Amino acid sequence: MHAVDQDSALPIRHVGDPVLHRACAPVTVFDADLAKLVRDMFASMYAARGVGLAANQIGVGLRVFVYDCPDDSEEFRKGVVVNPTLIVPEVGHRRLHEEEEGCLSVPGQRALLARPDRASVHGFDITGAPITVEGTGLLSRCLQHESDHLEGRLYIDRLPAKRRKQVLQAYQQENTAN
Template identity: 45%
Template sequence: MAVGFGDTSQDRRVRVQGEPVDSFPRFAPEVGRGSVRRITVVGEEILRRRCREVTRFGTPELSRLIDDMFATNQVADGAGLAANQIDVDLQLFVWDITDEWGVRHVGHIANPVLDDVPAEDRRLVEEPEGCLSVPGPFRVVSRPDHAVVRGRDKDGNPLVIEGSGYFARCLQHETDHLHGHLYLDRLAQRERKTALREMAESQDEVYARRAARAEELGK
């Protein structure tokens, strides 16, 4: 998911893996350890199929993948990133996002499942949404303003992450990715075509910004 507003670089109130912490660095430690990978783009087959469940936890390979996802997300100035966005067929995503209330959320989750929200309790909010795999355009998308996602951390421990507002949108957006869905799928056909045209016109500029950011971070 692309950043729509907020500054994720400042040290504010922080929740890591859903738990509050007293302090946190500007860049998550994973960013320093990770390597930047190429971000897949709409049209690539891996973005259109349901990803495989993570079955091996506590491995160096899984930790390295998470580090790389954080580094790639940071260079792309993203709010969140799913594994299939770096061409890895696994149900896994990371996030580093500051919500409307100034709370920074940082973490990762494997095999995420969103709780169903009863219709009578569902409050839909329309906000601009972008995607690192659709470089450039943002479009208004309607989503519930609250989300609870359940899964596992990298060591296999049960994990429950709850979010409201922009963070809830991020949790839903990234879970969608792991089921083979993009935010473009929620748009009318004409609007989707317009967004793709804007992407084609702006992606070179977006890639240049990412390259400059990578150089700035020594990546």
């Protein structure tokens, strides 16, 4: 388990919050403010028991995400990607893997979603140095999921309309009951 700095953990924004439903702006300055944002993001992700978190999930509309999750070999990979560009295999070369997916911004809900079994992102680290992260297994899903967030898209937006409606209704019922 990760030690969580409760002072820097911020509340996770939930479906319906406008910041989650619009594309994020590119990071243009790599400075102490960005480093603090990333620390806050890791603290928030760990406090919420997540494996990935996009900046807009804590209300910051910038193209940054953090992750700490295993790949196919069960090796945990941890990092941050600033201004990511997602790359998935072309249609004729990809294998889809259907698995239950959830999201800290739609708490308590999960749904089967097919995604490519491999993905990579090109972007930058917090100093502005170029990086590439390649993922399989859960890491591949995480890279795709967090990249979607930065485009203003939640995993439920990829579900068939009927299933999306069911997930949202279950989420609303759960939250009005509490």
